[in-house]
Structure formats: structure tokens, C-alpha cells
Amino acid sequence: ATTLGASAAATGRYFGTAVAAGKLSDSTYAGILDREFDMVTAENEMKWDATEPSQNSFSYSRAEPIVSHARSHNQRIRGHALAWHQQQPGWAQSMSGTALRNAMVNHITQVATHYRGQIYAWDVVNEAFDDGGNGARRDSNLQRTGNDWIEVAFRTARAADPSAKLCYNDYNTDGQNAKSNAVYAMVQDFKARGVPIDCVGFQSHFNQASPVPSDYQANLQRFANLGLDVQITELDIEGSGQAQADNYARVVRACLAVTRCNGITVWGIRDTDSWRAGGTPLLFDGNGNKKAAYTSTLNAL
Numbered sequence: 001a002t003t004l005g006a007s008a009a010a011t012g013r014y015f016g017t018a019v020a021a022g023k024l025s026d027s028t029y030a031g032i033l034d035r036e037f038d039m040v041t042a043e044n045e046m047k048w049d050a051t052e053p054s055q056n057s058f059s060y061s062r063a064e065p066i067v068s069h070a071r072s073h074n075q076r077i078r079g080h081a082l083a084w085h086q087q088q089p090g091w092a093q094s095m096s097g098t099a100l101r102n103a104m105v106n107h108i109t110q111v112a113t114h115y116r117g118q119i120y121a122w123d124v125v126n127e128a129f130d131d132g133g134n135g136a137r138r139d140s141n142l143q144r145t146g147n148d149w150i151e152v153a154f155r156t157a158r159a160a161d162p163s164a165k166l167c168y169n170d171y172n173t174d175g176q177n178a179k180s181n182a183v184y185a186m187v188q189d190f191k192a193r194g195v196p197i198d199c200v201g202f203q204s205h206f207n208q209a210s211p212v213p214s215d216y217q218a219n220l221q222r223f224a225n226l227g228l229d230v231q232i233t234e235l236d237i238e239g240s241g242q243a244q245a246d247n248y249a250r251v252v253r254a255c256l257a258v259t260r261c262n263g264i265t266v267w268g269i270r271d272t273d274s275w276r277a278g279g280t281p282l283l284f285d286g287n288g289n290k291k292a293a294y295t296s297t298l299n300a301l
């Protein structure tokens with residue numbers, strides 16, 4: 001096949017991108033989006049601060065252009081993200097205890113119910129583990145409501161939208177390390193106790209300090225062996241030329257080698273769309289031209 005989406009579909013997978021609502025009117029951007037991708041993630045527009053700007057007052061207007069664009073172009077939607085310590089509205093940032101816990105449950109119920117039946121997979125909880133070597137939970141206002149906040153989030157999401165896959169999503173969990181071991185133990189425990197979880201998302205933001213791990217495929221496989229799907233959810237790889245192209249190909253090959261790796265999402269379309277200011281971590285250059293990384297990705301699919 002000649003596009004990322006069609007090539008991924010040939011093995012039953014998807015190829016997605018993060019989308020910014022404000023860029024949909026850019027014809028170069030929308031042209032690449034609709035030619036190459038069959039899954040979209042709202043880059044910011046479904047986050048807590050966007051969907052519940054004041055408590056119990058929900059707004060879906062920021063995400064609406066993305067949702068309607070996806071619907072009219074046969075693109076599925078990964079929902080991102082229901083519970084996260086970042087990009088919370090100000091009112092939630094200053095809450096704690098039972099009030100915050102109840103606000104989180106209400107948020108998940110309302111948002112997942114609003115989009116019920118329209119979301120392929122939700123990042124129910126994002127980035128809940130610490131980067132240190134101790135495998136601890138990240139300290140946050142949500143964590144301080146009690147260690148069970150993650151399972152409560154998953155049970156709440158399942159009740160609101162039984163058809164969406166429910167994912168735990170994080171970064172620096174792409175290889176086997178203390179952080180991914182801790183996520184692995186949590187998933188194992190959830191599966192043993194019947195807490196509803198269907199997938200683990202690996203953000204896969206790679207750069208010189210955090211390269212594609214040598215045990216990337218093995219790590220995806222050990223999670224899949226727990227009996228759930230794995231997805232590459234926010235892929236970008238800093239660099240350029242053949243080295244970058246080779247790294248993209250490695251990531252694609254790792255996913256294809258794992259039966260339960262459902263798909264790959266890159267975190268933006270052109271280098272100029274990247275959240276990495278000044279970086280060149282994506283598949284298209286600022287003019288929308290295909291980079292070597294694009295070609296190697298397509299060829300590896």
C-alpha cells in the first residue's frame with residue numbers, strides 16, 4: 001500500500017496522529033492527515049482543562065472539529081486523557097481528598113458518557129508513575145486521594161463506555177526498567193482482580209537522552225503476554241536523515257512483531273507541528289514533504 005494507514009490496515013492495525021483542532025483549516029495539514037492516517041488523537045482538546053473548564057460544566061466545543069473531521073474521513077479516535085496530573089483546570093488543581101476524588105469520577109463519567117460508542121480507546125489514566133528508580137507512583141493531587149484512584153478511574157470509565165478499550169498510558173516505560181516494571185505489576189494485579197483494563201499505551205517520545213530501547217519489542221511483548229493490547233501512542237524520534245529513519249523502522253518492526261500491538265500514533269504531522277520546539281522528530285518536514293523517516297516507516301509496515 002502507498003499510505004501509512006492503508007499499509008497498517010493490511011495487518012489489521014491502524015496508523016494515527018495527534019491532531020490540533022486549530023490546524024484543520026491548513027490545507028497542507030489536512031491533506032496529509034486525510035491521505036495518511038486512519039486514527040486521530042486530540043493533542044489537547046479532550047484533556048480535563050478543555051472539557052471541564054469549570055466544575056461540572058462540560059464543554060466539548062474544542063474537540064468538536066476533530067471529532068466531526070474524523071467522522072467524515074473514516075478516522076477512528078483515541079480518547080486522551082481522562083485522568084492526568086497535568087492540564088487540569090485550575091479548580092481541580094487546588095482540590096484534594098474526597099472532593100477531588102468525586103470530581104475525578106464525575107469527570108470520567110460525564111466525558112466518557114458523552115463520547116460513548118465513538119472512541120476506539122481511552123487513555124483513562126496518563127503518567128501516574130514516578131521517573132525515579134524505585135517504581136513508585138508519581139506524587140500528585142490525584143495520587144494523594146488514595147492509591148486506589150487508578151482502579152476507580154478504570155471502573156468508572158468501563159461503566160460509562162463499555163465499548164471503548166481502556167488504556168493506561170505513560171512515557172519512559174518503553175523498555176524494561178523500574179518504571180515499566182511498576183506499571184507491569186499494576187496491570188498484572190488489575191488482571192488478577194478483575195479491574196477493567198484492555199491496553200497499555202507506550203508514548204515513545206525518543207531523543208538522544210532517551211533512545212529507542214534495545215528491548216523495546218520484548219517489553220511490548222511482556223505486556224501483551226498479560227492478556228491485553230499494547231499501542232504506541234505518541235511516537236516522535238528526535239534526529240534526522242538515515243539514523244532517524246532507521247529508528248522509526250525499528251519501532252514499526254517491534255509493533256508488527258507483537259500480535260497484540262494494535263497500532264502506532266505519531267505525535268503530530270510535520271516537524272513544525274511538533275510539541276518539541278525547534279525539533280525535527282516527525283515524518284514530514286515543515287513544508288509537508290515526506291522525510292526519509294516517512295519512507296522507512298512505510299516500508300517497514
Ligand code: XIL
Binds near residue numbers: 126203234275
Ligand atoms: C502535549 C501537547 O503536545 C502540547 O501541545 C501541550 O502543550 C502539552 O501536552 N505526554 C502526553 C501528551 O500525554 O498529552 C503531551 O502533549 C505530550 C506528553
